[in-house]
Amino acid sequence: MTTTIDLLEDAFTRIRDTVRRAAGELTDVQLTARVAPEANTIAWLVWHLTRVQDDHVAELAGTPQQWESGGWRERFALPFAADATGYGHSSEEVGQVAGAGVTSESLVGYHEAVYAATVAFLRSLATGAEARLDTVVDENWTPPVTMAVRLVSVVSDDLQHAGQAAFVRGLVA
Secondary structure, three states: OOHHHHHHHHHHHHHHHHHHHHHOOOOHHHHOOOOOOOOOOHHHHHHHHHHHHHHHHHHHHOOOOHHHHHHHHHHHHOOOOOOOOOOOOOOOHHOOOOOOOOOHHHHHHHHHHHHHHHHHHHHHOOHHHHHHHHEEEOOOOOOOEEEEHHHHHHHHHHHHHHHHHHHHHHHHH
């Protein structure tokens, strides 16, 4: 029998697979190419979707983000605050997701680390998952956001950005 956790794990696996295909084995020029002057780059799209997943899942799990605990922030060496996820970034900030630390390998590697943490968290929910998924995690919305809704929101946002990155790859690679 397929469970809710199985479905969520499958969704996050699809995101991981799309990230691998979209960002794998690209040059720095391809990663930072813009198909229009204000367009998002593959580097920013993959960094952003991974930061959001890392931030949101770590909060739900009550664990440190891979960004800090895995040393990814230092490897990327981006000029943003430690808690930046890319939400609300300007076109100029999108262009700053570049440089020596931002490579195809580091983007995919960071995503792999976040994916592993996400799957570990989902599997930790296996017992009593249905009840735990109904836990309210954000009362700033009407209706309040549950753990299930937050996870589906991350899946939706990540799939959109991963698809955008795959589209841009088709144009520049």
